[in-house]
Amino acid sequence: MTWQRETFKKIKQIPREEHVLPGTALCAGCGGLEALRLAAKVLGDDVVYVNAAGCFTMLAAYPFTPFKGSWLYTTMGSAPAGAQGVRDALDVLIAKGRLPKEEDLKVVVLGGDGSTYDMALSSTSGAITRKLDFYYFCYDNEAYGNTGAQLSPATPYGARTTTSPCSLQHPSGTTQEKKDIFEIWRAHKPPYIATVAPRYPLDLEEKFARAAKFTGPKLFLALSACPTGWLYDPGETPEVAKLAVETGLWPLKEAINGEVTHTYIPKRKPVEEYLKLQGRFRHLFEPTRQDDAIRHIQARVDEYWQQVKG
Amino acid sequence: MEGEMMTGNLAAAWGARLAGVDYVPAFPITPQTEIVEALAKWCENGAMAARFVTMDSEHSMMTAAGAAAATGARVFTATSSQGLLYAIEVLYSISGWRVPLVLVNVSRALAAPITLEPDHNDVLASRDCGFLQIHAETCQEVLDSILMAYRIAEDERVMLPVIVNLDGFYLSFTREPVIIPDPEQVKLFLPPFRPAHLGFKASAPHALGVAVLGGTPYSYFRHQMHLAAMNALDVHREAAAAFEQLFGRPYDVVEGYRLEDAEDVLVMTNAFASKGKGAVDVARAEGKRVGLLRLRMIRPWPADAICHALQGRRAVAVLDQNLSPGQGGILFQEIAACLYHEALRPRALCSFIGGLGGKNISEGELRAIFEQTAEAGIRGKGIGPVLLYTEAEHREMVQLQVLAAGSRAES
């Protein structure tokens, strides 16, 4: 069964109105901002963003905010708990008649991969277990980006970060495998989780539209290609994202009540094409080519898609 | 005797219940757990119109508490010791958001070594975070202070969160008679929570707790928190007057006990102040002119009230139930600082450290304090920090060390 988009079939259905306005301090070519901007076109303005420490912290920097909606900066480790407080308070105030129903807001956590994959995991797990009705938008740039690209639990094998440099002992740089946060979420059985990549805007918009039907925790894991941390030219952000998807490294998928559907089946270009674009993988190709490391990355992707075809 | 027998923990829960809170995010920790157990029951059976949520940690609990209050709900929560310190990052956020919730801390000494009984290093670790602090001596005062805390916190001149502190075990698990105020009277005392700068809603979006770049706005906002906290001295006075009028119980930022002609004064906080008052009575019966000053409000620091109470005394002893390693007693430093400019400052300031980890402070130890303080006053030179630790306790400790060492010879 192939996945069908129902709401967003053509690119000209992307809403024209902007909900995250320009003038922010985020890097030129930020893949995370690209994803958030598209997400906000479906989420609209009746939103309170509950932000965790990360690159997005700088979206709302006194005295400027890019949002027409609301914003609360919390901490790196507890944005989902902040969402809990906001959601519960809105519910209580509406129930008690102190807030009209039409004043209600969607509660959207914004977290980078550092917060999402590690520090806020307890807080997130608690929120999902409590069936909190919220969106979780993770901009995954596979490193602690706001501090200059250090190793995070989302950093993939073979990437070089400032705290996983390549050396004689560790020629591949990062030796860990990227943590599978999608499966960690899925184990909690929330109603909706999805991966998105802004280079596939209709897939992204459709997923936000689909998620709106579900009450409860809704995760969006957004591939956030990062020119600053991944070391490529900012104009190549969509190209990098495209290759992440086309090589199969970043599967586009959703899970509704735990059941996974891949929303796009790539033909699977060799991973090399993706790796070669980025400075963080340059050591795999020069001064000497590290065939073992490249094969390792390819094998992991092949293994994944083998299991998908199952 | 009026009222009914209840623990300090139950009195705290009653405070939250009478304040008509909307939301209670919770996390259990000894010796606080009884508070959230009572609130859970009342939220469940409809005695309270509040939502109760068990969170995954104190860090999450405080975040949810602050976020809910920022959304416009009246919020209560409680913790202790390790829990307070685990949440301390969030305390700074909440005060920075200028969100007026009430947090009860049931004091318990901090690990390591892990222990259960009280001292005040936990609550004083949050001294600088922008929460106001009221420290209670009795179970009645716990309840009353929570009601006053909401009124002060929610005042536009303040808009800061408040910690109401009570000692673990010596108050949390101790029952004594408590008068439960009439809920209708409480409504007169505590107006509905309608903060102008808070509340997320579709028609009036706003961004709260946003990043600031550079020291100019940061200094400004941090200083505003200081001014707000200082305003709480006046607001407390007004709240205390209204409270006394409605409920007949007077409160001040400090409480003087038999100070009128006292030569030497002992400064204490929290539940053991009752023991200090007992020791004053004993000494007075022997003709010694001693008194006690109990600090009730720690933040804002009631410098004028303290100076007024301590000026002209021969000697002052500060009994800190906390220890800042490498410095000494925390409150001693603050008392010393605010007396510096007093022309009539005491001839001697003495620092005593006692009750760490819930260790008892015996009548004999209190007597030793009065004696040493009097001598210091006569000499005109203070002493300390002196750890209250008796010969018997020392012997007991040596025995424990022998057992801990076993047959292994370590020096």
Next chain:
Amino acid sequence: MQAVRFHGRGGQGAKTASRILGTAAFLEGYQAQDSPIYGAERRGAPVAAFTRIAKEPIRERGLIARPDLVVIADASLIDDPAARVLDGIDERTAVFVNSSLTAEQLGAQTSHAGRLTTLDLTDIALQQFGKRGAISALLGAVAGRLVGLRRESIHEAIARELADFGLAAPVIERNQTVALQCYDAVRTVSVVAGAPQPIAPAQLQVPTYEPPTRGTARISAAANSVLRETGGWRTFRPVLVPDKCNGCWLCFAYCPDGVISMNKDDRPVIDYDHCKGCQICVHECPTEALVAEREKEGAVAWKAK
């Protein structure tokens, strides 16, 4: 003491340039101090860095309010009020600008008291390295020349500072060569250390209490980030070639900052006040209807209001 202030955009290398200068001075036996200002700003946003060089111990820290030399890595910064490049400049201040204009041409356009010199480092970098990017070695070398440091110390300082980036030896050598060409090519203006100024005590104005609607870090304005222009971040601007546009909307869909809107004829309209110049639209345009043009000072359409 000589106080040198570097201005650049994140990613251009102003911080590294300040370090190259600091290291070079250190190698020559001077007392030296260098430091960047870390804002929350990102690649493309204005940044500053400072180097102090003296024979005597340096009794200062942090930002330089009255620079003896200002090194501006990007001429567009002059027009960007957020960058504050002209702060504290007077008639004795030497000002270097990376610009294709001569000092006389640029001087005619800008209003500040400093003594100008220019060199087109961006063009040199494009020609010698084949791409835009960090020009830290070039900036460091120019600054070194202007404050009177020797070629050899600049040469060595570049090697030391660029080695930290894990650059290959040939790349570092290339940087050294090109940087020393700039060292030789820049027209010098003398850098005169400022005489100590009498300093009046600051007039302190301690704030009073305000209600928390104003007294906390809170924004009740909606979407006011547009008041902050980021157009100055660009080195290149996307320009529409209308005939080639097929109205596909891809540029609109992919723009991270949302600065491209589609008009009623389905043609992109670019908000140059905010376009950061990432070039995503140029890269993704299927019909090459968007092209990148280098921003040129003087002739640029973008100006701070």
